[in-house]
Amino acid sequence: MFILDAHLDLAMNAMEWNRDLTLKVADIRKSEIGMTDKPDREKNTVSLDAMRKGNIGICVATQIARYVKKESELPGWNSPQQAWAQTQGQLAWYKAMEDLGEMVQITNTKELNEHITLWKNNDVSKKPIGYILSLEGADSILNMEYLEKSYNQGLRAIGPAHYGPGIYAYGTDSVGGIGVKGKALLKKIEELNLILDATHLCDVSFWETMKVYEGPVWASHNNCRKFVNHNRQFSDEQIKELIGRDAVIGIALDAWMMVPNWIRGKSTPKSVGVTLDQMIDNIDHICQLSGNSSHVGIGTDLDGAFGKEQSPLDLDTIADLQKIPSMLSKKGYSKRDIENIMSQNFIKFLCRVWR
Secondary structure (H helix, E strand, O other), rough: EEEEEEEEEHHHHHHOOOOOOOHHHHHHHOOOOOOOOOOOOOOOOOHHHHHHHOOOOEEEEEOOEEOOOOOOOOOOEEHHHHHHHHHHHHHHHHHHHHHOEEEEOOOOOHHHHHHHHHHHHHOOOOOOOOEEEEOOOOOOOOOHHHHHHHHHOOOEEEOOOOOOOOOOOOEEEEOOOOOOHHHHHHHHHHHHOOOEEEOOHHHHHHHHHHHOOOEEEEEEOOOOOOOOOOOOEOHHHHHHHHHHOOEEEEEEHHHHOOOOOOOOOOOOOOHOOHHHHHHHHHHHHHHHHHHOOOOOEEOOOOOOOOOOOHHOOEEEHHHHHHHHHHHHHHHOOOOHHHHHHHHHHHHHHHHHHHO
């Protein structure tokens, strides 16, 4: 079944992890034997080859570069200008992949429909992965002119915050509102008809955003607080707010977001028994809240600074997302429901926003 993955940090892995994502996953793992600088060395789950094998023809691919003040314990860049430069390097990688025929950027409905048609054509031997460019955390946007530059480069979605306090909003594990700068950003997002990604907004920033923002919104990779009681997840009230705005929420596969009491550096997928079943639980919960299958999708975040050491036991590579349709079918979901969840909800959302 055709899949749209609403959140992958491909360029970050290529640039900061120095991974050649044109290789097979097994070859990337082999190349990293003995490396210890990242927790997921030898355990990555994503490559462009694996995406093709899993029929993952479209993804929302990120630029990400956090600005951090000197007192922050979070990793990041020491100035917004450096953060901007890093996102430009990531964009250059996507463009290089386009030149190789490995990827193609999608910015409008015409390009979206043409790409879907291409992937339905069995005569094409090497299909490029379509990507919709998203910015995870807006710290690299120096001013609104830079947001316009990003839009002209193909940016189509943006999350105001990531982890910690940001320039425009407060993110995961921090508390605070959006302020004057945040409101100005939201106004410009509306003006450009960008998609606001509500993922990572802390509760205060989330609700302040919902009060003033009237444009299109989705959550590319966010699970349910019902199962893991942490501010990174959405409460039922937040989920209902997004449903009311005709949003789609992508379910992520980071183990600590799937099961409670995960201890970083100690827990393992085997010790806590995390599997794709927890993804199905999150999908089903959103469907129950909405009364239909129209507001949930896939947003794995696989290789978002983690690999097999923090992924479901029954997933070796991203190609294993093809296990999900049969799991949903056993849960009682119809073929149409499953197609909605695997790709159509996000595709319909894009067609509506880009009309």
